[in-house]
Amino acid sequence: MAVATQGLTTVQALARLQQYGKNCLPKPSRNSFLSLFLLQFRSAFIYVLLVAVIVCLLLGQLINAFFISAVLLINALIGTIQEYSAQQAADSLAHMVPQQSRVLRDAHPILIPSEDVVPGDWLILNSGDRIGADIALKQSTQFQVDESALTGESISVSNTKQAFAGTLVTHGRAEGEVIATGSKTQIGQIAKLVHQGEPTKPPLMQRIDQFTLRIAIAILIIIAFIFGLTLLRGAALSEVFLLGVALAVSAIPEGLPAAITVALAIGMKRMAKANVIVRKLVAVEALGSCTFIASDKTGTLTVNEMTIGQIWLANDQLYDVTGEGLSPTGQAYRHGHDSPVDLQHETALKQLVTVGVFANEAHLVFEEDKVHADGDGVDLAFLILGHKLKTLPDTRRKRLTLFPYESEKGFGASVDETEAGPEISVKGAVEKILPMCSMSKEMRQTILSQSHSMAKRGYRVLALAHGTGTPLDDHFNGLKFLGLVAMSDPLRPDAIDAVAACRQAKIKVAMITGDHPATALSLSQQLKIAGETDSAITGQQLEQARLEDINSFDRLVANHRVFARVKPKQKMEITESLIRQGEFVAMTGDGVNDAPALKHAHVGIAMGLRGTDVARESASLVLTDDKFSSIVKGIIEGRIVYNNIRKVIYLLISTGAAEILLFILSVLFALPIPLFPLQILWLNIVTNGVQDVALAFEPAEGRELSQAPRSPKEPIFDRLMLERVCSSALTMGLVAFALFASSLHMGVDEVEARNLTLMLMVLFENVHALNSRSEHRSLLRTPLFSNPILLIGILVAQGIHIGAMYTPGLSDALQLSPISLEQWLVLLATASVLFVVDEAHKKYWHTKHHPKSAVSIAEHPRE
Numbered sequence: 001m002a003v004a005t006q007g008l009t010t011v012q013a014l015a016r017l018q019q020y021g022k023n024c025l026p027k028p029s030r031n032s033f034l035s036l037f038l039l040q041f042r043s044a045f046i047y048v049l050l051v052a053v054i055v056c057l058l059l060g061q062l063i064n065a066f067f068i069s070a071v072l073l074i075n076a077l078i079g080t081i082q083e084y085s086a087q088q089a090a091d092s093l094a095h096m097v098p099q100q101s102r103v104l105r106d107a108h109p110i111l112i113p114s115e116d117v118v119p120g121d122w123l124i125l126n127s128g129d130r131i132g133a134d135i136a137l138k139q140s141t142q143f144q145v146d147e148s149a150l151t152g153e154s155i156s157v158s159n160t161k162q163a164f165a166g167t168l169v170t171h172g173r174a175e176g177e178v179i180a181t182g183s184k185t186q187i188g189q190i191a192k193l194v195h196q197g198e199p200t201k202p203p204l205m206q207r208i209d210q211f212t213l214r215i216a217i218a219i220l221i222i223i224a225f226i227f228g229l230t231l232l233r234g235a236a237l238s239e240v241f242l243l244g245v246a247l248a249v250s251a252i253p254e255g256l257p258a259a260i261t262v263a264l265a266i267g268m269k270r271m272a273k274a275n276v277i278v279r280k281l282v283a284v285e286a287l288g289s290c291t292f293i294a295s296d297k298t299g300t301l302t303v304n305e306m307t308i309g310q311i312w313l314a315n316d317q318l319y320d321v322t323g324e325g326l327s328p329t330g331q332a333y334r335h336g337h338d339s340p341v342d343l344q345h346e347t348a349l350k351q352l353v354t355v356g357v358f359a360n361e362a363h364l365v366f367e368e369d370k371v372h373a374d375g376d377g378v379d380l381a382f383l384i385l386g387h388k389l390k391t392l393p394d395t396r397r398k399r400l401t402l403f404p405y406e407s408e409k410g411f412g413a414s415v416d417e418t419e420a421g422p423e424i425s426v427k428g429a430v431e432k433i434l435p436m437c438s439m440s441k442e443m444r445q446t447i448l449s450q451s452h453s454m455a456k457r458g459y460r461v462l463a464l465a466h467g468t469g470t471p472l473d474d475h476f477n478g479l480k481f482l483g484l485v486a487m488s489d490p491l492r493p494d495a496i497d498a499v500a501a502c503r504q505a506k507i508k509v510a511m512i513t514g515d516h517p518a519t520a521l522s523l524s525q526q527l528k529i530a531g532e533t534d535s536a537i538t539g540q541q542l543e544q545a546r547l548e549d550i551n552s553f554d555r556l557v558a559n560h561r562v563f564a565r566v567k568p569k570q571k572m573e574i575t576e577s578l579i580r581q582g583e584f585v586a587m588t589g590d591g592v593n594d595a596p597a598l599k600h601a602h603v604g605i606a607m608g609l610r611g612t613d614v615a616r617e618s619a620s621l622v623l624t625d626d627k628f629s630s631i632v633k634g635i636i637e638g639r640i641v642y643n644n645i646r647k648v649i650y651l652l653i654s655t656g657a658a659e660i661l662l663f664i665l666s667v668l669f670a671l672p673i674p675l676f677p678l679q680i681l682w683l684n685i686v687t688n689g690v691q692d693v694a695l696a697f698e699p700a701e702g703r704e705l706s707q708a709p710r711s712p713k714e715p716i717f718d719r720l721m722l723e724r725v726c727s728s729a730l731t732m733g734l735v736a737f738a739l740f741a742s743s744l745h746m747g748v749d750e751v752e753a754r755n756l757t758l759m760l761m762v763l764f765e766n767v768h769a770l771n772s773r774s775e776h777r778s779l780l781r782t783p784l785f786s787n788p789i790l791l792i793g794i795l796v797a798q799g800i801h802i803g804a805m806y807t808p809g810l811s812d813a814l815q816l817s818p819i820s821l822e823q824w825l826v827l828l829a830t831a832s833v834l835f836v837v838d839e840a841h842k843k844y845w846h847t848k849h850h851p852k853s854a855v856s857i858a859e860h861p862r863e
């Protein structure tokens with residue numbers, strides 16, 4: 001820019017960092033382990049249990065009081081550990097998307113973590129940046145800032161002399177010197193206002209809370225019924241009271257919210273491994289249910305390494321340029337010729353290259369073994385071209401005015417001082433440049449058809465124009481049209497497979513781009529996002545349809561997969577239209593103006609590498625590698641999480657229902673209570689302590705992508721869940737009751753009958769934890785060791801129960817006694833009935849919903 005500066009040297013910056021400290025605000029205080037632990041007790045169920053403990057103490061039932069407290073403490077402890085580690089994970093993930101600032105160091109612009117910015121640094125600001133420090137502006141063009149983070153008012157402020165940390169650049173460019181960092185900044189003074197941390201409970205958790213509450217109310221009603229009947233039978237009030245409490249403890253799935261948090265946190269960690277950073281925990285699950293991905297082109301589906309491959313001049317001369325990527329080796333050839341051109345004799349070509357290098361905001365310097373490259377891919381491609389053709393004027397010193405490229409404008413320009421006076425260089429989209437130039441109608445036609453034929457081959461096409469004089473604003477006219485350049489930006493090799501995977505998973509994919517329709521269509525066809533006969537819709541067509549009526553707009557959106565020359569605000573309209581049509585939309589974006597679309601979509605996905613701070617802050621997910629294929633990996637993880645949550649719910653609800661059923665039957669048949677309150681509490685510990693949470697660790701089953709996305713409206717308690725819960729709860733409840741009743745009938749004493757019943761229930765519920773590992777896949781086909789936490793949890797819990805039978809004090813309190821080998825075998829055989837029932841139901845469900853004839857290899861690759 002106009003100000004000549006070198007910025008700080010690395011050595012200076014380091015010294016200042018020592019002197020002034022890191023550029024960060026005081027961290028908001030996080031919940032400590034202890035406060036998290038105490039928070040676990042803030043729940044209505046827990047209050048009930050606490051009251052129960054007090055009542056037990058008053059009644060002098062010390063052992064009962066002790067056991068209920070033990071259940072409470074174990075529950076709280078497990079919950080605390082889970083939440084603490086989830087919080088820890090979230091914290092460390094937050095650091096994976098650090099805010100960055102562009103500063104001049106050793107005369108080269110580089111991106112550094114904003115933490116490392118020091119007073120005196122030369123900061124370069126672009127639209128979309130969240131400003132990292134307080135700055136005295138030295139130079140600015142069309143610079144506008146949204147200071148709402150500071151002032152609360154979201155009006156863009158321009159013409160300022162200062163820019164403040166925490167505010168947003170909404171438009172233009174600026175440079176300046178850092179005057180304050182860290183807590184010395186304006187925002188540092190009011191730091192508490194900014195870091196508000198995670199918002200309130202996410203919707204999924206609220207839904208689960210409601211679900212738990214409803215289940216709890218149902219259970220309490222049933223318990224009241226049992227309570228009443230038992231009382232009528234003449235039992236002591238204190239005993240019945242305790243029984244009710246014990247039943248409530250074991251049947252209410254109080255561990256559910258914690259288990260779900262864990263499932264989400266595990267998903268979050270696994271997604272991070274797939275380069276998807278989750279900013280909002282629920283987005284984990286949301287990504288799994290998306291039915292439509294609206295994706296960017298440049299950088300997401302392509303590699304964003306622009307190379308100029310062809311140049312077409314206004315005199316109809318065509319050139320081919322060799323060389324790839326950021327390498328400065330390559331030459332220009334007249335199309336069809338074998339020897340490279342000499343720029344001395346190609347003044348028109350030289351002028352075009354010069355314009356491309358002037359109207360440029362990138363920075364590229366080759367040192368012996370190092371390349372300093374910074375800036376937009378398109379701009380870098382022009383600098384590379386300049387290197388190849390040895391046409392490199394010094395841009396920094398001579399520039400008078402810069403009209404920065406903004407994607408909604410579609411062009412960028414620069415006015416520079418030359419020996420012949422001020423000169424205007426403009427480059428941008430063909431449709432934007434042509435109206436600025438004077439030329440004949442025929443010429444215009446020729447240019448348009450030339451640009452179309454280049455775009456059809458998948459090239460990104462830019463036009464260049466030149467003028468003289470000092471313009472007042474960027475409404476140029478009377479410029480001289482110079483020619484077109486065609487840039488290639490290869491498709492990401494993994495994008496084709498990822499699109500295919502989406503097709504298999506019945507997720508629709510659309511490309512939304514600001515680029516030329518022919519370019520977009522050509523690339524979409526290579527990716528198979530669009531078919532050979534499909535067409536691309538342009539932003540203009542969308543606008544027309546929108547003005548006509550909303551239905552034709554929706555139809556246009558529904559019937560096309562390629563949207564080109566789309567303005568950022570139209571991205572949001574497309575999102576809204578898709579949502580209207582019942583899609584669950586994941587939308588990608590990178591620019592300042594993408595923020596509304598990212599916020600509106602069910603899942604906003606920002607680019608970690610290319611994206612602006614604004615986009616990242618509006619998104620619920622950030623891709624650290626910008627790759628489309630990472631989205632697909634994220635979807636798999638999201639679906640795993642949802643499936644695992646279902647598994648946890650299945651286990652908790654069906655075992656709770658079984659226990660209730662056992663009691664109802666006993667009461668109805670006028671038998672003594674089948675388990676003592678203490679025994680129920682014990683059962684709760686050895687079967688639901690870790691098993692439910694362990695199910696959250698279930699790995700992929702391998703068919704996540706072979707299923708169509710579930711409907712976002714689908715309730716958790718759907719037909720499948722209902723059938724499975726009923727069949728398994730009935731089996732456990734009935735069989736356990738049969739064992740209890742027949743034992744009594746055969747003259748076994750009550751204590752021994754309960755001993756056997758408890759043992760059977762423990763076995764049942766542990767078998768059931770294994771059944772819960774998959775809703776569809778047979779347990780026999782599920783790798784036994786793929787979830788070691790669950791396996792170890794079951795073995796340890798089962799071991800603890802058997803150990804308790806042999807532990808003096810404990811076995812007395814629980815009224816347990818060792819059982820014979822024969823009884824063992826009978827109980828084991830009985831417990832395995834549950835396994836058979838569950839397997840039979842899986843088989844039944846499969847044949848009902850996938851009749852043999854319809855089962856194709858594609859739908860069930862693993863089966």
Ligand code: ADP
Pocket residue numbers: 296297298376378379405407410411412427428429430460461462512513514515516
């Ligand atoms: P995409 O959706 O692929 O990211 P962009 O919005 O970045 O598309 O680009 C849209 C159009 O703007 C391009 O086709 C090109 O004509 C023009 N353009 C892109 N980058 C630049 C730039 N740095 N300078 C001038 N014009 C540009």
Ligand code: MG
Pocket residue numbers: 298407
């Ligand atoms: Mg772009």
